[in-house]
Structure formats: structure tokens, C-alpha cells
Amino acid sequence: MNAIGVATIFSAEMNRWRRTFFQSVLAPVISTSLYFVVFGTVIGNRIETVEGVSFGAFIVPGLMMMMLLMQSISNAAIGIYFPKFTGTVYEFLSAPISSFEIVLGFVGAAAAKSVILGLIILATAGLFVPLEILHPFWMLAFLTLTSLTFSLFGFIIGVWADGFEKLNIVPMLIVTPLAFLGGSFYSINMLPEPWKTITLFNPVVYLISGFRWSFYGISDVDIGISLGAIALFLIVCLGIVWWIFRTGYRLKP
Helix, strand or coil, rough: CCCHHHHHHHHHHHHHHHHHHHHHHHHHHHHHHHHHHHHHHHCCCCEEEEEEEEEHHHHHHHHHHHHHHHHHHHHHHHHHHHHHCCCCCHHHCCCCCCCCHHHHHHHHHHHHHHHHHHHHHHHHCCCCCCCCCCHHHHHHHHHHHHHHHHHHHHHHHHHHHCCCCHHHHHHHHHHHHHHHCCCCCCHHHCCCCHHHHHCCCCCHHHHCCCCCCHHHHCCCHHHHHEEEEEEEHHHHHHHHHHHHHCCCCCCCC
């Protein structure tokens, strides 16, 4: 293991994150706070509880997960896209560092950023609603696994994208709608058929449901299925990343 090479990539990515503090940290926290104000206060006055949990507290895991997905994808995608755009990616490929170590540096940094941001948002949520975390270990496990998995997904998008506009296609047109329709602000048990069954085909449902279970012990789907869904997507992403480096897809001329 080339620990120096991994640490160099990791620290460079974290330094880039610190240089764009407002965009990377303050902007997501402010936007999430606005969600709490609008949904938690306005709608919360009309919907007191959902499955025995106050509406303001109920939406915390969903909002955290939605922000986690977007930030993990964005951080990892931008992290690998700019070396491609500037041509410095060839320096990484020719350096005495393996493909695994390159991915570990970029994806590890993106996942670390997302975990830190998730904890900041959690602390911010505590200013608006009383929080209860019944299973803190599983909360951290879901937070870390989701950050890692979607950072890998963002890495794939960054390699695939051949223009700045493509970096936002998947997050904005696919991930965001799936997050909104995945139970971020409601329980899918509130939906009538056939919409309840149709919603189960949304993969984000399993992420939000498992994450919400770690807070309040309630979930729309079995916790084992939620963990299995994250593990499956992680394996798929690892397979795609392995194929990218094996074939040199959009990394080598």
C-alpha cells in the first residue's frame, strides 16, 4: 500500500473542500435549514405526528439522506473530473500508485466530506427539533456506507462525464426526484395502492427507511433489506470502477 500517495490525494481533496467552504458546507446547511423551517414549521402545524414521531423530527433522516446522496455524488464526481479536464489524471495513472489507491484517495475524501457534512446537518437539526437516536451505531453505519457507496457512484459519473453539464444530469434529474419520492417527507405506508407498491421500486426508499429506523425504530421496509440494498449497490459500483481501470474507459486515450 502506497500510504503516502493515498494521503496526498486525500489531503489535496480535503484542502480543495476547505477552500470552497461556503459552497461545500454552508450552502447545504443553509438549504437544509430552510427545509426544516418550511416543512417542519408550516406543514408540521398541520401534521402533528407520523407513525408516533413529530413531523419535524420525522423528516430529519430523510433530509439528511437526501443531502448525503447529492453531496457524495457531487464531491466525488468533481474530484475526478477536474484532473481529467486539466490532463493531470495522466500523472496519477503513470505514478507508482495502484488503481485501488487512486480510488481510495478520491472516494475516501469524498466520503469523509459527506460524513462530516451529515454530522453538521444533524447538529443543525437539533436546533429545530428534539432528536432521538435509538441506534447510534447503525446511524453511523448507514451514514458511512451511504457516503462511501454514493461517492463511488459519483466517481463513476465523474469519469463518464465529458462536459460540466453532464456532472449534474444524474444528480438533478434522477437522484433528486427519487429522493423526494422515496419517503423523505412522508411514510410510504401513507400512500394508497398501487402507488405504495410502485414506490418500492425506488432504491432510495430502502436507504431512507433504514436510516430512519436507526433514529426512531420505525421503517417502511425490513432493516435487513435496507442493508442488503446498500451492499448490492456498493458491489455494483465497485465492479464498474474495476472495469473502468481495467479498460481505461475515458481515462486513457
